[in-house]
Amino acid sequence: MTTSPISEAPSGGAPLSPTERTRVRRLSERAATDRQALYDLLDAARICHLGVIVDGAPRVLPTGYGRDGDTLYLHGSTGAVSLRTDDEICVTVTHVDGLVLARSVFHHSINYRSAVIYGRPRLVTDPDEKLTGLRAIVENLTPGRWDAARRPTRKELAATAVLALSLDEASVKTRQGPPGDDEEDYALDVWAGVLPVREVIGEPVPDPRLRPGIRYSEA
Amino acid sequence: MTTSPISEAPSGGAPLSPTERTRVRRLSERAATDRQALYDLLDAARICHLGVIVDGAPRVLPTGYGRDGDTLYLHGSTGAVSLRTDDEICVTVTHVDGLVLARSVFHHSINYRSAVIYGRPRLVTDPDEKLTGLRAIVENLTPGRWDAARRPTRKELAATAVLALSLDEASVKTRQGPPGDDEEDYALDVWAGVLPVREVIGEPVPDPRLRPGIRYSEA
Numbered sequence: 001m002t003t004s005p006i007s008e009a010p011s012g013g014a015p016l017s018p019t020e021r022t023r024v025r026r027l028s029e030r031a032a033t034d035r036q037a038l039y040d041l042l043d044a045a046r047i048c049h050l051g052v053i054v055d056g057a058p059r060v061l062p063t064g065y066g067r068d069g070d071t072l073y074l075h076g077s078t079g080a081v082s083l084r085t086d087d088e089i090c091v092t093v094t095h096v097d098g099l100v101l102a103r104s105v106f107h108h109s110i111n112y113r114s115a116v117i118y119g120r121p122r123l124v125t126d127p128d129e130k131l132t133g134l135r136a137i138v139e140n141l142t143p144g145r146w147d148a149a150r151r152p153t154r155k156e157l158a159a160t161a162v163l164a165l166s167l168d169e170a171s172v173k174t175r176q177g178p179p180g181d182d183e184e185d186y187a188l189d190v191w192a193g194v195l196p197v198r199e200v201i202g203e204p205v206p207d208p209r210l211r212p213g214i215r216y217s218e219a
Numbered sequence: 220m221t222t223s224p225i226s227e228a229p230s231g232g233a234p235l236s237p238t239e240r241t242r243v244r245r246l247s248e249r250a251a252t253d254r255q256a257l258y259d260l261l262d263a264a265r266i267c268h269l270g271v272i273v274d275g276a277p278r279v280l281p282t283g284y285g286r287d288g289d290t291l292y293l294h295g296s297t298g299a300v301s302l303r304t305d306d307e308i309c310v311t312v313t314h315v316d317g318l319v320l321a322r323s324v325f326h327h328s329i330n331y332r333s334a335v336i337y338g339r340p341r342l343v344t345d346p347d348e349k350l351t352g353l354r355a356i357v358e359n360l361t362p363g364r365w366d367a368a369r370r371p372t373r374k375e376l377a378a379t380a381v382l383a384l385s386l387d388e389a390s391v392k393t394r395q396g397p398p399g400d401d402e403e404d405y406a407l408d409v410w411a412g413v414l415p416v417r418e419v420i421g422e423p424v425p426d427p428r429l430r431p432g433i434r435y436s437e438a
Contacts, residue, residue, distance in 0.1 A: 046315065047315065049268035051277035051279035051309075053272060053276075053277050056307075057307040057309065058272050058309045059270065060270035060277075060279050060309045060310070060335065061311065061333075062268075062331070088277065090270075090277045092268060092281065094281040096266065098424075099265075099360065099361050099420075101364060102368060103369060104371075104375075105357050105364065105365060105369060105370055106369075106371050106375045108357055108360065110265075114280075114281050141318065141329065142318050142327055142414075145320060145324065145327060146324060148409060148410070149321060149322055150323040150324060150325075150404060150409065151323075156325045178426040178428070179426055186430070187430070188369060189430070189433060190368050190369065190433070191433050192425070192428075192429055193426040193429060193435065194424045195420050195421070195424075196420070196421035196422070196424060197418060197419070198421060199416060199418060200416070200417055200419045201414050201415070201416060202414070202415035202416070205317075205413045205414075205415060206410070206411070207397040207398055207411040207413075208397060209397070209405055209411075210411055211405070214408060214409070216410045
């Protein structure tokens with residue numbers, strides 16, 4: 001299991017940001033080398049895991065996010081502890097593409113794409129940028145809804161904190177393809193290959209209070 | 220968007236662990252009150268996001284995990300930076316169940332279950348517990364494969380670090396059900412409801428080097 005890519009610091013990506021901690025330490029062939037891979041992953045996934053330090057200990061929380069150019073936007077209540085930090089944060093986005101079944105337990109793995117972004121977030125105060133950020137977050141989570149639903153009021157905007165995080169220090173790591181077994185294990189009588197994993201959106205479930213005659217339409 | 224549950228510190232769950240940081244700060248009705256909810260979520264999800272502190276900054280990495288009773292097991296190469304810590308870690312497991320489409324952008328949300336576990340991990344040195352931990356990890360990620368594939372050799376075991384994390388300080392937070400709109404917005408001509416999200420396993424893709432005659436069989 002030591003080769004399980006997902007367990008091995010997907011913190012690489014020198015070409016994206018040549019800092020020490022985003023240099024790939026292990027399995028560097030899995031480090032994506034272009035910025036487009038970062039954009040593609042961020043645009044494909046829905047949620048991120050936000051890492052902050054609270055009282056000296058790490059805290060990891062799931063949250064929505066959105067991307068606009070080279071800026072990642074996060075949001076939350078103005079009272080949220082995790083958004084009150086002025087310190088560095090880490091945002092990780094992971095997309096699982098498949099389960100890798102090897103002939104040995106040791107080489108079982110996951111096909112995945114993962115981005116790790118470090119930086120000091122900036123509290124967005126400009127009203128226009130705040131809307132840009134919120135729009136990016138809503139559209140990333142639920143495409144088409146910024147135009148379909150009622151826009152935020154001034155009061156709602158005031159209650160919402162929006163953070164901007166530069167994508168300057170970021171890295172992408174991926175693992176794709178069939179298992180890599182030890183040479184002698186290929187003779188074993190064990191099925192090996194990949195089980196593709198994908199996310200499916202089911203039939204829309206209308207709100208019990210939905211007014212009659214309003215139909216769901218895809219974005 | 221401030222009510223987006225997933226953005227609001229899913230760190231609650233007093234009944235699971237009555238420490239200050241696992242007490243629910245916001246939307247406490249979403250804190251699951253029983254340990255079974257924690258077990259169910261951990262058994263339903265495949266990967267976690269591990270939070271550690273490296274050089275004073277938070278780092279969040281995706282990784283596999285397994286549960287055995289009230290112990291969570293993590294693994295990695297013995298050389299991995301993120302496993303060399305003796306400090307506190309945070310493990311977060313998130314399962315997205317649906318997209319919540321409200322009549323206002325502000326009340327868009329996610330139906331989800333999320334567990335946050337804090338603690339100081341223990342390096343597993345006992346050979347039997349190491350196997351227990353690895354088995355839990357493999358079975359959580361790829362059920363049935365511990366028995367189907369070749370078991371770890373002594374050399375492979377030596378190269379694999381296994382960490383045990385107690386589930387003592389843990390919390391679960393969930394959001395389920397239809398959107399909660401502002402009363403005056405229910406009159407709007409906007410579709411509202413939930414788009415269920417689920418993970419689907421596709422057709423198995425055999426390893427190009429799979430020996431003829433070996434068929435995939437589900438666990």
